[in-house]
Amino acid sequence: MKQKIQLITYAILLFAVVMNFGSVLSFLGEVVAILFPIFVGFVVAFIISVPMNGFQKGITRLFRKAKHKPGEKVISLVSLLLTLLCIMLVVVMIGTILIPEIVTSVKNITALVQQKWPEWAAVLSSYDIDTTPITEWFAKLEFGSMVSQVLSGAGEVINVVAGTAATTISGIVTIGFAIVIMFYVLLSKQDIARQCKKLMFAFLKREKAERVVYVAELTRTTFTKFLSGQCVESIILGLLIFLSFCVFRLPYAGLVAMLTAVCAFIPYIGAFISCGVGVILTLISNPSQAILCFVVYEVVQFVENQFIYPHVVGTSVGLSPLWTLLAVILGGKLFGLMGMIFFIPVLAVIYTLIRERTNQKLRDKRIFIE
Numbered sequence: 001m002k003q004k005i006q007l008i009t010y011a012i013l014l015f016a017v018v019m020n021f022g023s024v025l026s027f028l029g030e031v032v033a034i035l036f037p038i039f040v041g042f043v044v045a046f047i048i049s050v051p052m053n054g055f056q057k058g059i060t061r062l063f064r065k066a067k068h069k070p071g072e073k074v075i076s077l078v079s080l081l082l083t084l085l086c087i088m089l090v091v092v093m094i095g096t097i098l099i100p101e102i103v104t105s106v107k108n109i110t111a112l113v114q115q116k117w118p119e120w121a122a123v124l125s126s127y128d129i130d131t132t133p134i135t136e137w138f139a140k141l142e143f144g145s146m147v148s149q150v151l152s153g154a155g156e157v158i159n160v161v162a163g164t165a166a167t168t169i170s171g172i173v174t175i176g177f178a179i180v181i182m183f184y185v186l187l188s189k190q191d192i193a194r195q196c197k198k199l200m201f202a203f204l205k206r207e208k209a210e211r212v213v214y215v216a217e218l219t220r221t222t223f224t225k226f227l228s229g230q231c232v233e234s235i236i237l238g239l240l241i242f243l244s245f246c247v248f249r250l251p252y253a254g255l256v257a258m259l260t261a262v263c264a265f266i267p268y269i270g271a272f273i274s275c276g277v278g279v280i281l282t283l284i285s286n287p288s289q290a291i292l293c294f295v296v297y298e299v300v301q302f303v304e305n306q307f308i309y310p311h312v313v314g315t316s317v318g319l320s321p322l323w324t325l326l327a328v329i330l331g332g333k334l335f336g337l338m339g340m341i342f343f344i345p346v347l348a349v350i351y352t353l354i355r356e357r358t359n360q361k362l363r364d365k366r367i368f369i370e
Contacts, residue, residue: 073187116284222348237300251282269328331346
């Protein structure tokens with residue numbers, strides 16, 4: 001009788017949902033809009049918690065032998081402040097080093113193109129290619145006016161975005177709630193984890209609750225190792241490119257190295273993008289070194305992809321180099337750029353759970369395969 005009542009109830013609910021599908025979608029949209037700042041706050045908190053946990057471990061080790069140890073709340077607050085300080089320093093470095101370097105490089109490249117265009121135009125004219133429109137455009141091109149136009153255009157875009165954000169109260173409220181939730185989650189993550197465990201063990205069977213806790217802990221550990229490994233890998237690749245370009249006296253070593261470090265967050269593919277930009281810059285600056293730039297970059301990239309990336313990132317999340325590459329390809333096909341970046345830890349979690357379940361099934365059947 002209980003099963004029949006449940007089946008009838010489910011049927012009635014399904015019929016009501018189907019008959020009022022538009023209203024249900026509208027209701028779900030409102031629920032998503034309400035929960036969106038909470039989701040954003042949790043995601044940002046999860047990303048920031050990676051360096052924050054490192055600071056917490058360091059502070060805990062520092063006061064391990066001290067008589068008066070700081071409390072858990074104090075350590076969390078100090079770790080969060082240090083993490084935010086590091087993020088601010090990175091932003092300041094990007095604004096004071098990377099952007100001026102890009103502006104200077106663009107200025108130099110523009111001057112080189114204007115200087116060498118007559119030679120290129122002569123070569124193209126020998127193949128009966130009309131270069132008159134491009135020659136006239138280069139004659140009128142001025143870097144100062146171009147930069148001012150770009151900056152004024154960027155300023156107009158910023159003003160439009162700022163005006164839109166100022167008039168959109170919901171957007172401001174969403175950002176504000178997300179930031180507040182992020183701070184509360186980071187400062188109370190131990191309490192939140194403890195409360196979630198209590199709820200699960202209170203309303204679920206013990207085996208299911210333990211399984212959920214295990215999967216959540218595995219996911220947290222895997223993503224933490226992946227993000228940490230990805231940051232280390234990008235720094236290593238950027239330094240290798242910078243040193244290699246300096247050794248072979250290739251131009252724009254600093255710019256290409258910083259671009260490589262940023263693009264390295266796109267596994268495997270990002271290095272090809274930065275390689276293409278580096279070759280183009282070298283071709284414009286010194287065409288005789290373009291092939292050397294390509295060879296040096298590809299050798300460094302090959303060494304990094306084969307010997308550094310799989311061990312720093314792939315092994316850190318428990319995946320072999322083959323599975324790491326397959327995760328990048330599959331994630332890119334399914335979810336684009338973000339899939340390429342984050343599908344590696346997702347596949348690592350799935351791979352670990354399937355492996356454990358498979359081994360358990362084999363042990364139950366008393367089958368042992370080396």
